[in-house]
Amino acid sequence: MSKNIVISIIVLVILVALFWIFGGLGTPKFDQSLEQELQSTSEQSSASVANPENNTVEANSSSDTTASIEADISNVDLGDLESDFSDIDSDLNSL
Secondary structure (H helix, E strand, C coil): CHHHHHHHHHHHHHHHHHHHHCCCCCCCHHHHHHHHHHHHHHHHHCCEEEECCCCEEEECCCCCCHHHHHHHHHCCCCCCHHHHHHHHHHHHHCC
């Protein structure tokens, strides 16, 4: 009989926790503040890209159309990848 009571209490605790987590009793306060912080951070950085070469930030378009995304991708400067990869290859071959 006590085994059934323990199982019932565990199930009840799990149900209350799930109800609380998924919106029944409201969102926990730490989630709300974290969500607000993430929104403000994403708004600040959504239209900019850091350029580590000269420590500047370059603006990208805020549009999400395919043409805009392709234009943003084509404007990314990857530097001299061929020489970087050849350096890596030579390092790997020397092992």
